[in-house]
Structures are given as structure tokens and as C-alpha cells.
Amino acid sequence: MVPALALASAAGGADPAPERIQPFAGAPIALLVDLSSGQVLFSREADRRFMPASITKVMTAFLAFELMEEGKLSPGQSYAMSEHAYREWHGKGSRMFLDRGEPVTVETLLLGIASVSANDASVVLAEGAAGSVDNWVSMMNAKAREIGMTDSHFGTPNGWMDEGRTFTTANDLAILAREMIARHPDLYRFYFGREGMSYRGIAQANHDPITGRVEGADGIKTGFTNQAGYGFLGSAERDGRRLIMVAATAPTPRDRNDASIALMEWGFDAFDTRALYPRGGYVGEALVQEGARGTVPLVAAGPIHATYPRGAEITPRLTIRYDGPLQAPLREGERVAELEIAVEGAPPSRVPLLAGQAVEEANGWQRLVNGVVGMFR
Template structure:
């Protein structure tokens, strides 16, 4: 599957609703959940956790790892770098136990977060994707949703933790197996996965000139098949389509009606750079429509995701990208309610 994040358009899709085992791509959900907790003030990159005796017995020396030991505290930042750069199974378990009290609690949070963001056909049974008799599964559609939410909600954390060539911990240098970073211009991750049951998979992303693509490849029989397909798909996505920039990140798009607010409307701005995407050489004018369930109810904070911009291009299904509130709207006081009521009579 190949999606243009800047327009929301699906550029290529084959069996995107077919379930498969994501293997270590599961760790993207663990990283995303950690990002949500960090931005919510419930987790700090500087706080440290120790490897439990149970985690040591089960995960020391098992699969890809950071070689964590029970004898030293490790910061959340280091654990996340291990998860995102060298696919550390042990780091994912230590983070889960430390942040949620147990792996089971963390996994429950992963599944709740998946439902919240619209991953309608996924389930997680582990924080790291280790084989669990098929309890962990996902689809290309859902992984594209996960990548979109992680990148748009947490752009700074995404840039810091993803797209690294590898890491060195305890004097042990390990490389990132990401097949496109360094080979595709603008590529910056995201995560490979492999088990004998799952085959070889990859969730990847790259950005050029404000246009970001997300791709999913799954169940490849060899790493070379996965890697070659990933590079070819990304290059094709950038080369075979033209784009027209509609709005810059934070650019004003329109207004939404507000109920019981200090003002009757709120400006809507682009959550990221918004483009319309066309097959190369096609000249068309996109039809743009703001969609939201309204009127919105005050109070509203600045930066809330409250609407979507629908982009309709002839010959392709319409796509949607998120819109945010451009400023805060507090609840109306008594006088403002009176004024709004009078104004409403003349609308």
C-alpha cells in the first residue's frame, strides 16, 4: 500500500484489508503509545526503569535486543532509541513494565489506543511483536493509519527517534535494517519486521518538498524482495505523480461554527502541508470541502483536531486530511450568549 499523507490519497493498494502478522512492526505502536504519554505529561524521556527479574529471564538473549541487564537503570529515551533504531525486544518489554506496571497493562493500552485512532482490524498481544500464535495481527490499512497519526501528532518526536542509522549501547554497535533510509531521498524510517511465521515486512515513510508518502509491504519471502519492493514503490510514488500545494502547515483553510462560545466561529488551519495529488501530466482542479460534525461546542483549545478537508480529484476517490482549530475559543459568558442568540436570529 502507498499513501500520500499530504493529500490523504491512496496511490496504490493491493489486499490492504488482508490480515497479517506484523512481527517487529508492532513496536511502532509501542513507540506511538509512548509518544502519546510523553506529550500528555504522563511519561518523561529522562525517567529511568530497571529490567525486572522476569523480563531478564524471558528476554535476555532473545531475538533483536539492546543487551539490557538488571544491574543498571535505563532512561525512557534510550529505551525508545533501542526500539526504533535496532528493534530491541528487551527494551520494549522494560518500557512496558516500567510505564504501565506490567506487559499486560501496556498491551491493553496499545489496543485501546489502536481503537481510538481508527485501527479497526488490528490486535496486539505483545509490545514487541514476538510470535504469539497469531494473537497479534494488523492490515496495511491500519498500519497506514498508525503511521499517519504518529507523524502528524508527534512530528518532533518522530524526527528525533526514527530514521537513525543505528545505535551503540554498552559498547555494542548495531545497525538499523530500514531498507529505504539512505537509499531513497527524504526517507526517514519507519520499521521493519520479520519472523518465520510473518515473513519480511516494512512500514516506511519519506518526505520530499513537503510531500510525505507512507508505504506498507508485508509477507515478503526474502529480505531482498522486501527491500527492493520498498525502494521501487517509494521512487514510483514520487516520480509518477504530480502535486499541487494547497496549504502550508498552519495555513488558514476556513471557519467552523461554534456553539456556546465566546465567538461564533473558529478558524481552521492545516495540520500539515496539504497537497492535491495527480497522475503525472494530468491537469485538474481539485474540489475542496470542509467536513465536520457541528456546530462545535465550546470550550475549544488551539490545535484541536475538529474537522477534515475533503479533496476530490477527477478519476480518484476523495481523500481527507485533518484540520485543527487555529485559536482557542472559551465558553461564552452571559452577555456573549445573549449577543450570539440575537445574531443567530438573523442567520
């Protein structure tokens, strides 16, 4: 679950001024998280389950990014639309107008998914990469469990109506966005935040309500069905500070769009930040057990800030947290600890820390030396 910080909450705490909170009202479910500090700036019904509609495609994109990282999927691979997929999806909802038997690269499919919410591209990617839609959906749900989306389930790769089998929460979507951007920043920047795309001579626009309207906005994904209403998972970055927002179950696209823009602008305007560490900056050390060395440097996974209401005087308390000692071997860049940031008057939040270098398992001599050193700690 995203750490809950009551800097601003619909239920109490340091609420936004009435003239600023009113535009949020169009989204019954709303969440705003500062990823650089882990702090929740605004939360309304963030644990309430809802149908994400096409926001589901963010999980499909994230799963594809993970497979690329593992060398199991390549942007240059091509998949063709099966006869079954064509009959089911060639005329259903938002699409790229893919034709049966037409080879399309993974890169093009992902651009269609991220930019124009292509239902057909999602199915072609699922069938091609996993052998079947069912296999792909199983992989989506396994990945959701792995990253901590404990209150979500996926029944399709594209979010098409499935009698409620696909559901999520705002908190879980914030986790998904955080993991996608943190693990795959280059892929995120390449595929998301585009104005649209043209394929087979058909130009289509991206319906993202904040990119091009909110400074620093770069995605992520809208969603709509008659059952789900209008929703949006969005992100923007300014001066190294990245916000993630969710607006869901809005009755009209204007309600969703107004709430999304207002949340983002308020998040940047109403809060100050204090830069603590740059991406990759050294934060501290963690003890290592049975390693070639007894400690491992800890570095920031991304820029780390402390966030607080504008004008407030704060001195954040910083504590490194991990289950230790850590067990060797450790990979460089592996997430092994968290930095807890405590701001007076609010619960602490946490951001991830990575191993700054690899630590191999100790040989016999190193184990002996470590044992002697450990006696004097």
C-alpha cells in the same frame, strides 16, 4: 480506514506501467499513501490481516510519545530490567543486551526500540511505564481503537510470535504512521530514521531498507518472524509531500527491500502535486455553538497538496467537512474538521484541519449575542 483513491490499484484503475509495477510483486501486501493529500496511490490486499512482527514496536513508540505529551512519561526517567524480563528476553531475538537491574533511561530504551528493534527494551519500557506487560498491551489496544485502527490487535509490546493474537492490516499501519508523525513530529524525527545505535560497546545497524537509499526517507520500522515473513512500514518526505508505505508478508528480505524502494520512488516520480496550503495555513471557518465566539478558524495540520498522475490537468474541488456546529470549549490545535479534496476521476480524500485558536464557553451576555446573530444566519 484510509480513504481509498483508485489512482493506482492492483485490481484496476490507472495502474503503474508494467516495468514499474514488477518490483512491487515481491510484497503480497502493499500500500502507498500520500499523507499530504490523504490519497491512496497504490493498494494491494490492504485490508488483509497479517502478523506485523516487530512493526508492532511502532505502536509501543507511539504510545510512549502520547504519554510524554500528557506528562506521564519523561525521556530522563530510568527503568531497570526485572529478573523475570531478563530470564525471558536477554537472549531472544533482536535486543540491546540489557542486563538485569541495570537502570536505563526512557530515551535510550526508545532509541533501541526504534533503531535496532530491541525486544528487551520494549518489555522494560512496558513494565516500567505501565507496571506490567499486560497493562501496557491493554493501553496499546485502547490507543489503537482511539485512532481508528479497527482491524488490529496487539498481544505483546514487541511483536514476538504469540500464536496470531497480534495482527494488523496495511490500512491500519498507515493510520498509525499518520497519527504518530502528525501528533509528534519532533519526537518522530529524533527517534526514527537513525542508521543504528551503540550500547554497552555493541554497535548495531538499523535494517530500514529506504533510509539513506531513497531521498527524504526517515524510517519507520521493519519486521520479521518465520510466521509473518518480512515486512516494512516506511515514510519519506520531499518538498513538503510525505508518503507512507507498507510492504508485508514478503518471502525474503530482498523482496521486501526491493518492493519498498520501488514503491517510494514510483510514488514520487509518477505523480504531480499541487500545493494547496502550508502547515498552519488558514483554510476557512467552522461554526461554534455556545462559544465565546461564533466561529473558529480552521488551519492545516500539515502541508496539504492535491495529488494526481503526472501530466494530468486537474482542478481539485475543496470542501470543508465537520459535524457542526462545533461545541465549545475548543482547544487550539484540536482536530475539529477535515478538508475534502476531490480530483476528477477518483473518489475524494480527506486531510485533518485543526482549530486555529481556542474558543472558550460563552458567558451569559455572549450567549445572548450569539442567539441574536444566529437568527440572521
